[in-house]
Amino acid sequence: MQHQNKPSTDSAVLHAEAGRRWVWLEREHPELAETIAFGRGLVALYIDELPNGGGVPLTVEAAREKLRSGLPLLEGEDLDLDLPGLRHFFARLCAWAHEQPELAATAERLQQGLDADEVRVDDLLADALAREEGALDPVAARLAIDPTILHMMTGFLVSAALMSAARANGPLLVEAAVAWEEPVCPICGGPPLLAELQGSSGERMLRCGGCGTGWRTLANRCAHCGNTDDKTLHSLAAEGREEKYRVDLCDRCHGYLKSVTSFAPTPRELLTIEDAAMLHLDAAARARGYTATPGGAV
Ligand SMILES: [Zn+2]
Ligand SMILES: [Zn+2]
Known part of the structure; x- marks a missing residue:
């Protein structure tokens, strides 16, 4: 069956890499x-259960035109999502949540609701993808579950859909070869989660918080507002960790973005581990009055 992804060499490599990164994080x-306990199972789910599908019906030429006009590839498109695969992912997600003390009761009720057809994964996904505030509240009320946890669970489902779409559309983005200057992801339109300084050249890539896509940007420019004035751009790092992790701050928009030096691009399934490794930098930037979403995005 399509959604039962067999363990592959790729997934074995990713599991090994995730394991190394978690051990390092635990020590540091x-x-x-x-x-870490929460994230381990979740990252393993994205490695093992990410569905296929999510391609957009665009030719390379149409994709190029769309990107040149500043529109992300997925915007306004009917995605060819692998719905059976996403239902399977959500079932596995509920099983994982059942093992988390603070999520167990909600996960159990949600699973009951799914089994009894009181709620459908396809509807949860459609509501969550629409990003309309409060769209999921009636479902939470009907099932008498915590709306915050339902939002979180459907957020993980949306990530699975977007990550699969990013994987499906990645080659089209590369073929279109457009210099993308927007502050959001060229595939899903999400905000950057972090910047990666890659390779010996230190080329700077932004990585999407929604789908994990990377796109090139200038080394010394605010990812949020485009500011390139050195006098209002600076960075913070923990002592002894300046080479690896830092946070870039902009005094024009008061935005911040975490930054990691990495010789190869971090696999999309593992970005959340790098994000966790910089939680102290989020706190440091916020304490100084900077925000990760100066445009007001969520
Ligand atoms: Zn994206
Ligand atoms: Zn800025």
């Missing part, structure tokens, strides 16, 4: 024990 940041 013992205060993150709970975050």
Whole structure:
């Protein structure tokens, strides 16, 4: 069956890499024990259960035109999502949530609701993808579950859909070869989660928080507002970690973006581990009055 992704060499490599990164994080940041315990199972789900599908019906020429006019590839398109694969992902997600003490009761009720056809994964996905505030509240009320946890669970489902779409449309983005200058992801339109300084050249890539796509940007420009004035751009790092992790700050828009030096692009399934490794930088930037979403995006 299409959605039963067999363990592949790729997934074995990703599991091994994830394991190494978690062990490092545990050693460097013992205060993150709970975050790490939570994230391990979740990252494993994205490695093993990410569905296929999500391609857009665009020719290379149409994709190029769309990107040149500043529109992300997925915008306004009917996605060819792998719905059976996404239902399977959500079932596995509920099983994982059932093992998390703070999510267990909600996960159980949600699973009951799915089994009894009181709620459908396809509808949850459509509501979550529409990003209309409060769209999921009636479902939470009907099932008498915590709306915050339902939002979080459907957020993980949306990530699975977007990550599969990014994987499906990645080659089209490369073939279109458009210099993308927008502050959002060229595939899904999401905001950057972090910047990666890659390779010996230090080329700077932004990585999408929604689908994991990377896109090239100038080394010394605010990813949010495009500011290139050195006098209002600076960065912060933890002592002894300046080479690897830092956070870039902009005094024009008061936005911040975390930045990691990485010789190869971080696999999209593992970005969340790098994000966790920089939680202390999020806190440091916020304490100084900067925000990750100066445009007001979520
Ligand atoms: Zn994206
Ligand atoms: Zn800025």
